Amino acid sequence: MRTLFLVLLLFSGNVLAEGVAQIRVTRPYLELHTGPGEGYPIFYVVDRGEYVDVLVRKTDWFLVRTRKHVEGWVSRAQIEETTTTTGEKAELKELSLNNYSNRRWEVGLVGGIFNNSPVMTFYTGYALMQNLSAELSISKVTADYSSSQLVNFNLMSEPFNDWRYSPFFTLGIGQIQTKPRTTLVLVKDRTDFIAHVGVGVKAYLTKRFILRAEYKNYVAFSSNDKNEEFEEWKAGFAFFF
Amino acid sequence: MESRVRILFLKVLLAICILPCICSGVAFAADEATKTENSIDVKDANKSKTETDQSNDPDAIQFTPAIIEDVKHLQVEQGSDQVIQPKVRRRNLISLDDVESEDIEFGPYGGMLSTEDFGVNAVAGVRLAYHFSESLFAELTAALSKTSKTSYERLSGGANLLTADERKLTYYEVSVGYDMLPGESFVGKWLAYNSAFYVIAGAGITHFAGDDHFTFSYGAGYRFMSTDWLAVHFDVRDHMFSLDLLGNKKTLNNLETQVGITVYF
Numbered sequence: 205m206r207t208l209f210l211v212l213l214l215f216s217g218n219v220l221a222e223g224v225a226q227i228r229v230t231r232p233y234l235e236l237h238t239g240p241g242e243g244y245p246i247f248y249v250v251d252r253g254e255y256v257d258v259l260v261r262k263t264d265w266f267l268v269r270t271r272k273h274v275e276g277w278v279s280r281a282q283i284e285e286t287t288t289t290t291g292e293k294a295e296l297k298e299l300s301l302n303n304y305s306n307r308r309w310e311v312g313l314v315g316g317i318f319n320n321s322p323v324m325t326f327y328t329g330y331a332l333m334q335n336l337s338a339e340l341s342i343s344k345v346t347a348d349y350s351s352s353q354l355v356n357f358n359l360m361s362e363p364f365n366d367w368r369y370s371p372f373f374t375l376g377i378g379q380i381q382t383k384p385r386t387t388l389v390l391v392k393d394r395t396d397f398i399a400h401v402g403v404g405v406k407a408y409l410t411k412r413f414i415l416r417a418e419y420k421n422y423v424a425f426s427s428n429d430k431n432e433e434f435e436e437w438k439a440g441f442a443f444f445f
Numbered sequence: 446m447e448s449r450v451r452i453l454f455l456k457v458l459l460a461i462c463i464l465p466c467i468c469s470g471v472a473f474a475a476d477e478a479t480k481t482e483n484s485i486d487v488k489d490a491n492k493s494k495t496e497t498d499q500s501n502d503p504d505a506i507q508f509t510p511a512i513i514e515d516v517k518h519l520q521v522e523q524g525s526d527q528v529i530q531p532k533v534r535r536r537n538l539i540s541l542d543d544v545e546s547e548d549i550e551f552g553p554y555g556g557m558l559s560t561e562d563f564g565v566n567a568v569a570g571v572r573l574a575y576h577f578s579e580s581l582f583a584e585l586t587a588a589l590s591k592t593s594k595t596s597y598e599r600l601s602g603g604a605n606l607l608t609a610d611e612r613k614l615t616y617y618e619v620s621v622g623y624d625m626l627p628g629e630s631f632v633g634k635w636l637a638y639n640s641a642f643y644v645i646a647g648a649g650i651t652h653f654a655g656d657d658h659f660t661f662s663y664g665a666g667y668r669f670m671s672t673d674w675l676a677v678h679f680d681v682r683d684h685m686f687s688l689d690l691l692g693n694k695k696t697l698n699n700l701e702t703q704v705g706i707t708v709y710f
Contacts, residue, residue, distance in 0.1 A: 261547065324649070
């Protein structure tokens with residue numbers, strides 16, 4: 205919750221950055237839509253040579269205001285065909301695969317199957333080196349007769365992280381806490397240590413987003429001298445910064 | 446001006462949602478954040494000032510309409526070298542990359558949740574959404590509700606299936622939504638508001654009857670943009686999970702209707 209709060213504060217900082225961007229229409233005309241989307245009708249056009257203020261951005265749409273105080277939404281494609289006040293081409297920096305290779309933090313949500321039961325995992329990773337990250341994850345498994353919580357720490361090696369589809373390998377340890385369903389009586393909670401190895405693939409999606417799919421094999425060192433093995437398949441989204 | 450109102454709104458919203466959880470930390474963190482924000486503002490202003498001053502091509506800047514428009518007044522000062530000293534207030538021009546991006550939605554919602562066998566009860570939650578593109582978005586939701594007694598419990602008199610604590614229902618879900626029918630809604634002759642009808646599906650965990658249950662959810666909603674940054678949502682969702690509390694295992698369909706407001710930032 206506190207993280208969420210901090211994230212929100214981080215973004216609300218942008219709101220405070222007062223100022224306006226200005227562009228000059230150099231294409232024959234600039235089309236103003238009533239809303240930030242391809243389907244919204246064009247209700248106004250700005251002629252070549254005029255200046256407009258760019259106020260806000262929503263995904264790939266920009267809210268602009270003309271000299272006559274008409275406000276409308278312009279597509280990114282058309283914005284990029286204009287120039288800045290100093291006469292340079294109005295170009296927008298785009299996050300790319302290169303930004304991913306040089307990322308520091310990664311936060312993600314993945315879901316899948318753990319030992320034939322649904323599992324959901326929240327994880328965060330920190331890049332120690334370009335190809336090596338430390339990851340911490342919390343998983344919740346909801347099985348028919350029990351629910352488990354896993355806390356894991358692992359190292360992740362990603363030898364080719366400048367590839368769009370990049371394979372990775374993980375090795376880690378953790379703890380599994382299993383709580384039987386309340387409808388079952390006479391079964392106690394259990395906490396065991398676990399170790400795991402994994403393999404997976406990450407696909408760079410767009411902007412700050414990646415897709416991640418992985419397989420993990422767990423060994424639980426249970427107290428009754430008989431080790432248990434679990435298999436886990438997961439896939440999900442992550443974003444990096 | 447508008448963004449000031451929004452900040453105020455956002456902070457009030459944050460206070461309402463988060464204050465109970467982290468009563469002590471908030472005031473301090475907010476204080477710190479305001480300080481940092483202010484210092485960034487000053488820094489930014491200075492930065493852009495120096496940039497404008499050091500510009501190699503002053504003519505290009507001098508003759509833009511923005512500058513001409515912002516010449517507030519000309520001051521005549523006797524005794525100085527120049528007869529007329531223009532007092533020009535330059536606008537704080539930023540680059541296109543620094544234009545404020547509003548792809549995140551955050552806000553509370555409330556409504557009714559029908560928990561199968563356990564009555565229809567009030568539900569309250571918060572939603573955080575991120576818009577990937579003009580039609581695709583991801584949403585995180587967390588909500589809580591308190592269920593009531595089953596008909597069996599009421600008729601039998603004293604037989605309680607759940608303790609008071611087990612009756613509380615909490616769910617956390619992550620969903621992906623698609624704005625299927627974006628458009629405009631009209632109020633009378635002069636007012637038009639942007640709106641969208643979206644479909645949404647996701648998965649999560651419901652904590653109910655003392656256990657965690659894997660939950661699948663799907664639904665549809667209507668987003669009404671009262672301004673470019675304030676939206677009103679009307680949603681219907683079905684949260685499905687299995688429960689074996691009443692003997693055999695059964696999949697519950699828990700229908701939820703909700704109304705919410707969100708702020709874009």
